[in-house]
Amino acid sequence: MSTFLPPSSCFGRCTLVGAGPGDPELLTIKALKAIQAATVLLVDDLVSEAIVALAPRGARRVWVGKRGGCKSTPQAFIEKLILSHVLAGEHVVRLKGGDPFIFGRGGEEAEHLRAAGIDVEVVNGITAGLAGMTQLGAPLTHRDHAHGVLFITGHTRPGAAPVDWPQLAATAAAARLTLVVYMGMKGVAEIAHGLAQGLPAGTPVAVIQNASLPHQRHAIARLDELVQVVAQKQLGSPSVLVVGEVVRCARSFAQWMDRTPLEAGTLQAWA
Known part of the structure; x- marks a missing residue:
């Protein structure tokens, strides 16, 4: 049984943003614009505090770290969290160290959102x-x-x-x-x-x-x-x-x- 979703115009949006290796000056202009437009940021552990600080003061910041050998946020939970915020009308920026599509599991997150009828924008970062x-x-x-x-x-x-x-x-x-x-x-x-x-x-x-x-x-x-x-x-x-x-x-x-x-x-x- 399929789940009814309202027209996509009722949704928020999601941008998978590559935060690069950590130095804020290595961000692309497009990444900076996305971060500054976010209402919710889901942030990986490896993203530097200086980059997170570029987000608007009122934006909600949620840390969803994943690091080998440490307690990590389950990937399925992250994907559900992204979707729930998008359906609530938020502009979600999934902020990832490096590039979302180079060992960042961005492909899995994009697939999950597209399967739910949500378009995803991807902004590359320096790996x-x-x-x-x-x-x-x-x-x-x-x-x-x-x-x-x-x-x-x-x-x-x-x-x-x-x-x-x-x-x-x-x-x-x-x-x-x-x-x-x-x-x-x-x-x-x-x-x-x-x-x-x-x-x-x-x-x-x-x-x-x-x-x-x-x-x-x-x-x-x-x-x-x-x-x-x-x-x-x-x-x-x-x-x-x-x-x-x-x-x-x-x-x-x-x-x-x-x-x-x-x-x-x-x-x-x-x-």
Whole structure:
């Protein structure tokens, strides 16, 4: 039995907004306009307070955080919450770190709303993997180092098949791809071991935590020392791993190369 919905003109609206990696100056003009027009904001944990502060004073702010290893707001609840506010006539801005359609579950939320007859606008944001490497002065693609880039999650949903890291590494080596791994810190040992089956031990890896924010930290390591670096420097989430020859373009890479492999991996990190 279908549910009767009034004409869409009676509804409010929903905009899925990419808040970028955290720096408010990296917002698009379109994202800023949407935030400033919101009556209700549903905010992810990784959205910076400075960006939330751009919303109108009277707008309702609801935090619906989702972070690996922590208590998270169920996705089904978030989707119902968005729909209920839209049906109540609100302009809902679903504010997400990075880009809504790159590991932001924006696709699921858009599908849920469209199934209910609600049009959804999506405003893209700069994703952390891109912003983090830019902060290091390095690209993700380069004619001499990488012919492409592959974004992949290091955290699959419960019950899903795990990522075949050895196969992925072999593909990256053959096609000269940069690998950008999101949500990979919890499984960094497994990821490093798997990638080492298809990539040279000396492949450079950048670990970038809190990309674009004043408290960003990063380290560069050889692939075979990655786990040791992460532990030594106490790097954790939210971080991205960037694996590939483009890391050689980072401003910090010359310092890293001046050290022995062990010192480079164990000792080198920059604020």
